[in-house]
Amino acid sequence: MENYLWLIPFLPACGAVILLIIGRFLPKALVSILACGTIFTSFILAVITFVQLLGLPADERIIHQTVYTWLQAGVFKASVAFLVDPLSIIMLLVVTGVGFLIHVYSIGYMADDKRYSRYFGFLNLFVFAMLLLVSGDNLLMMFIGWEGVGLCSYFLIGFWFEKTANAVAGMKAFIVNRIGDFGFIIGMMLLFWSLGQVSGQWTVTFTELREHAHYLTPAIATAIGILLFVGACGKSAQIPLYIWLPDAMAGPTPVSALIHAATMVTAGVYMIARMNFVYVLSPTAMMVVAIVGVSTALFAGTIGLFQKDIKKVLAYSTISQLGYMFLGVGVGAFGAGIFHLMTHAFFKALLFMGSGSVIHGTGGEQDIEKMGGLRKYMPVTFWTFLIGTLAIAGIPGLSGFFSKDEILWKAFSSSNGHWALWLVGLIAAGCTSFYMFRLLFKTFFGKNRSLHPEHETPEQEVSGSPECCDTPDAHHEKHPHIHESPWIMTAPLVILALLSIVGGYVGIPAIIGGANHIEHFMAPVFETHQEAVATHGEAPLEHQEGSHGTELLLMIVSVLVALGGISTAYYFYMVKPHLPKQIAAKFAFIYNLVFNKYYVDEIYQKVFVSNLLRLNNLLAYQIDLGIIDWIVNAVGLGSVKAAIGSGWTDQTFVDGAVNGTATTVLTGGKVARIPQTGRLKNYLTWAVAGVALMIVGFWLLLR
Amino acid sequence: MIPLQHFLIVSAGLLCLGLYIVLVRKNAVAILMGIELILNGASIAFVAFSRYVSGAVTGQTFVIFIIIIAVCEAAVALAIILNIYQNFRTVDTDQTKELKG
Numbered sequence: 001m002e003n004y005l006w007l008i009p010f011l012p013a014c015g016a017v018i019l020l021i022i023g024r025f026l027p028k029a030l031v032s033i034l035a036c037g038t039i040f041t042s043f044i045l046a047v048i049t050f051v052q053l054l055g056l057p058a059d060e061r062i063i064h065q066t067v068y069t070w071l072q073a074g075v076f077k078a079s080v081a082f083l084v085d086p087l088s089i090i091m092l093l094v095v096t097g098v099g100f101l102i103h104v105y106s107i108g109y110m111a112d113d114k115r116y117s118r119y120f121g122f123l124n125l126f127v128f129a130m131l132l133l134v135s136g137d138n139l140l141m142m143f144i145g146w147e148g149v150g151l152c153s154y155f156l157i158g159f160w161f162e163k164t165a166n167a168v169a170g171m172k173a174f175i176v177n178r179i180g181d182f183g184f185i186i187g188m189m190l191l192f193w194s195l196g197q198v199s200g201q202w203t204v205t206f207t208e209l210r211e212h213a214h215y216l217t218p219a220i221a222t223a224i225g226i227l228l229f230v231g232a233c234g235k236s237a238q239i240p241l242y243i244w245l246p247d248a249m250a251g252p253t254p255v256s257a258l259i260h261a262a263t264m265v266t267a268g269v270y271m272i273a274r275m276n277f278v279y280v281l282s283p284t285a286m287m288v289v290a291i292v293g294v295s296t297a298l299f300a301g302t303i304g305l306f307q308k309d310i311k312k313v314l315a316y317s318t319i320s321q322l323g324y325m326f327l328g329v330g331v332g333a334f335g336a337g338i339f340h341l342m343t344h345a346f347f348k349a350l351l352f353m354g355s356g357s358v359i360h361g362t363g364g365e366q367d368i369e370k371m372g373g374l375r376k377y378m379p380v381t382f383w384t385f386l387i388g389t390l391a392i393a394g395i396p397g398l399s400g401f402f403s404k405d406e407i408l409w410k411a412f413s414s415s416n417g418h419w420a421l422w423l424v425g426l427i428a429a430g431c432t433s434f435y436m437f438r439l440l441f442k443t444f445f446g447k448n449r450s451l452h453p454e455h456e457t458p459e460q461e462v463s464g465s466p467e468c469c470d471t472p473d474a475h476h477e478k479h480p481h482i483h484e485s486p487w488i489m490t491a492p493l494v495i496l497a498l499l500s501i502v503g504g505y506v507g508i509p510a511i512i513g514g515a516n517h518i519e520h521f522m523a524p525v526f527e528t529h530q531e532a533v534a535t536h537g538e539a540p541l542e543h544q545e546g547s548h549g550t551e552l553l554l555m556i557v558s559v560l561v562a563l564g565g566i567s568t569a570y571y572f573y574m575v576k577p578h579l580p581k582q583i584a585a586k587f588a589f590i591y592n593l594v595f596n597k598y599y600v601d602e603i604y605q606k607v608f609v610s611n612l613l614r615l616n617n618l619l620a621y622q623i624d625l626g627i628i629d630w631i632v633n634a635v636g637l638g639s640v641k642a643a644i645g646s647g648w649t650d651q652t653f654v655d656g657a658v659n660g661t662a663t664t665v666l667t668g669g670k671v672a673r674i675p676q677t678g679r680l681k682n683y684l685t686w687a688v689a690g691v692a693l694m695i696v697g698f699w700l701l702l703r
Numbered sequence: 704m705i706p707l708q709h710f711l712i713v714s715a716g717l718l719c720l721g722l723y724i725v726l727v728r729k730n731a732v733a734i735l736m737g738i739e740l741i742l743n744g745a746s747i748a749f750v751a752f753s754r755y756v757s758g759a760v761t762g763q764t765f766v767i768f769i770i771i772i773a774v775c776e777a778a779v780a781l782a783i784i785l786n787i788y789q790n791f792r793t794v795d796t797d798q799t800k801e802l803k804g
Contacts, residue, residue, distance in 0.1 A: 679797060685726055 023117025083137030180234015187227030225285025232268030253356030293326025301431035399504030433565030717744030
């Protein structure tokens with residue numbers, strides 16, 4: 001019954017291979033059907049698997065399939081094998097489900113693109129890699145997927161590579177990811193090696209690693225945890241490696257929705273949840289994860305406050321929400337982190353595709369200063385966007401509220417949590433609701449500022465986002481005909497909007513009468529800190545669950561903060577639209593600091609990139625040119641000399657012998673040709689001469 | 704009676720004369736004539752030997768055959784020469800060398 005498990009990643013791989021090789025010869029309709037069909041079939045298979053999993057008893061919800069042994073060296077063995085448990089099935093459903101909707105949306109969004117089939121080929125390849133990442137049963141499979149998604153991300157960010165900025169953004173994403181991957185590889189090898197050392201188990205499969213993880217000492221576990229988290233920082237855009245994600249918005253908007261919001265960037269969260277058995281051994285590593293997560297949430301949230309590019313706002317919002325997820329897993333609430341991952345996939349994909357719809361409808365405009373009043377032009381986009389915004393802001397009743405509140409509550413109450421983490425997370429939540437509603441008001445309400453240019457604000461002169469370049473239709477019309485997107489784009493929006501509303505109902509906390517299904521569903525996958533410590537033979541810590549009253553109070557506080565953010569945004573951008581400028585002018589220093597993203601890119605440029613380039617120059621011009629090239633040239637020159645000598649020998653002796661033979665034959669032929677005149681008389685003369693000779697001979701003999 | 708040597712000297716003289724003509728002349732008709740001389744030289748030697756050495760008529764019979772064959776040869780050769788003349792507009796053997804290798 002498990003034989004089809006391998007098909008889930010295999011189908012998109014097939015689609016990718018077909019589309020990338022012969023896709024350009026196929027009609028567009030067939031390309032669309034092939035691309036969406038493979039993903040949809042995978043989704044159906046994932047749903048079937050999910051149903052099967054639900055049919056099993058809670059503790060045995062694991063489906064495992066080994067396809068073949070990939071490599072074997074002594075006792076070490078790695079297989080191409082798939083593991084589906086409650087954690088990975090949620091990821092599978094999200095990746096295939098949201099992935100399918102984004103594929104459908106792309107049919108509309110990319111309709112006029114000249115590299116249509118290549119786009120879908122890469123998109124399918126990405127889904128394949130992502131499915132490998134989440135369904136592999138060992139670290140190596142996960143790593144292949146991990147690298148695969150990074151590669152596809154690079155391809156798709158630089159998809160419109162005609163513009164240098166897009167290609168550079170792709171490279172930036174790839175290189176920054178490499179830095180994280182370096183940490184991931186080291187952490188992986190350290191885990192493999194140290195576990196083999198202490199337990200004699202040389203293994204990379206998750207089940208066996210989990211079984212033997214308790215052999216690890218806390219110090220080693222801390223090192224492994226932090227190194228793996230470096231990898232997660234790169235992939236999931238956390239401080240200090242978040243800088244690539246805003247630039248990654250250079251890619252087509254559906255790509256931003258799929259890769260840079262819903263799936264790939266959450267791979268880090270998934271990885272840490274998957275490796276939870278290592279993290280529970282090390283409170284230090286978890287603390288690092290939580291602190292980095294919550295600082296990223298706040299940091300990116302504040303940058304998002306003043307951005308002007310619609311996609312940049314969403315990018316910083318994504319970074320901020322990823323910070324939340326890391327806060328969740330960092331305080332030991334792995335289930336809550338994954339829950340937020342799921343709901344975030346719904347509403348952030350929705351928001352990105354909504355923004356894509358806006359960009360599509362306004363003919364490539366991305367600056368929110370030039371939008372406004374779009375509500376009446378594109379009603380479906382507006383309403384779905386509103387639902388997504390309400391969900392991300394954490395309004396009760398929508399999915400974002402339940403998952404975000406779960407994380408905040410765990411940050412406050414769990415044994416790894418702290419009230420300071422909760423407080424910072426709360427401020428970040430306030431920022432989130434403020435900048436999301438700022439975006440909503442500026443885009444959809446008021447008058448259209450590109451049709452009424454007198455409303456242009458002086459803020460535009462400071463506008464410092466030259467990278468914005470999401471223009472599926474390359475031409476910018478001065479007054480684009482603003483229109484609603486076709487149904488093939490709005491239908492996925494509507495479905496995602498529904499999911500953004502109901503997606504949270506699987507995790508309603510007990511305090512307000514829910515059952516929190518999702519947390520119980522995933523619980524067998526995660527070890528609690530107490531269990532892990534208990535296996536070490538130490539006394540279990542007192543579980544400091546806060547009282548119900550506190551939980552309810554905190555919930556109300558966070559709702560109030562969200563409403564506060566919304567009303568502030570309303571006051572600033574609807575009631576008194578000139579107030580923000582005055583405040584910005586008054587606190588120009590702070591405004592510029594935040595607007596320019598705290599100059600982090602510039603600092604990195606000064607500190608790392610330029611010094612690296614200097615080192616490169618040293619290596620290139622001094623060492624490479626001076627020493628290595630000298631040796632190479634010397635060897636080359638020697639070879640040339642030897643070759644000349646060899647060539648002389650060859651020409652003189654070998655060729656001489658060959659030519660000599662030929663010349664001899666030729667000369668002989670010339671000589672032999674002389675008597676052959678073709679005159680019969682000459683021949684006859686020879687004959688007569690012969691006869692005369694014979695007569696003389698006979699006469700001499702017979703005398 | 705005329706001794707045998709005189710016949711043989713005449714015969715050898717005719718043969719050498721014919722051979723000389725064949726080797727030296729360019730005209731195909733002249734060469735044909737030279738060939739006739741060679742044949743006649745040979746015929747004289749045949750008849751002389753027949754008369755002086757064996758006494759039988761074998762040599763005379765042979766000469767009859769030689770004469771007949773010479774006639775046939777002359778007829779065929781003249782036909783060939785006429786054809787050569789038609790094709791090459793000459794009977795100079797130095798210029799008819801199409802088959803030279």
